[in-house]
Amino acid sequence: MAIGGGALTAAYLASESGTFIAFATAPGPQPFTYRLLRPCESSTGNDCSPVLDQSCEAAPDRVVRFLTVQSRPLVQPDGTTVDGTPVPAGWPVGEPVGAWQALTVSCVDVTALNPAPSPEEVFRYFERLPLPQLPTHQQPPGNALVGLPVILFTDGPTTQTHTLDIRGFTVDIRATADAFTWHTGDGTALTGTDPGAPYPHHTVTHDYPSGTYTASLTTTWSGTYSVDGGASLDVPGTTTTDGLPVTFTVVEAHAVLTDPYD
Incomplete structure (x- = not known):
């Protein structure tokens, strides 16, 4: 069941440790x-916030939603229903009759019904993707000079596509690096949307006093996804990767007078 749309039908409900478990077939x-x-689909004014789902405890391999449960009586072999709902003449055994009636609003384990992955479920997979750990490069290579800005850049891939199988659904996730935080090593953090570039097209620089520094890059990734080739949706959150750092020394140049005749 996607967030905010659709309904699931269950043939059987069981209760275990305060959580309903829905089954596609009955014993x-x-x-x-x-x-x-x-809840917002069953009554005006109720909430469909993902926070409600997050209040339901679930093992990693289970899908638990906060849902309104409605029931409808089935025609029994004797032609009646257990709750006395009138049965039209000739109505088949096992068919539902009457209106849907609210039973409860609760956490329901719907794993057996195999709902389409929700955005929150996709995000849990997104956080675990092997996204690139973009390295930090600096120019000039080797030692730098006081008064000459150090150029910082990365040259790793900034987009990646992953295809996952989530409970039998094919989920395509496209991850995009959309923010870069340069930890310069002197207590400064430079954050922007630019991965930088080497000289002479450099866009990210930093001025250092003399000393030895270790600079590194944290990349923030956002994503979009589609289920079974459907519409593209935003992954509801971001994740980060930390790349390999680089260590360099900044030295101060000193003028030295020499005798041209020596």
């Missing part, structure tokens, strides 16, 4: 069928 004839909706 035997059942008195009711069940419909699972986001």
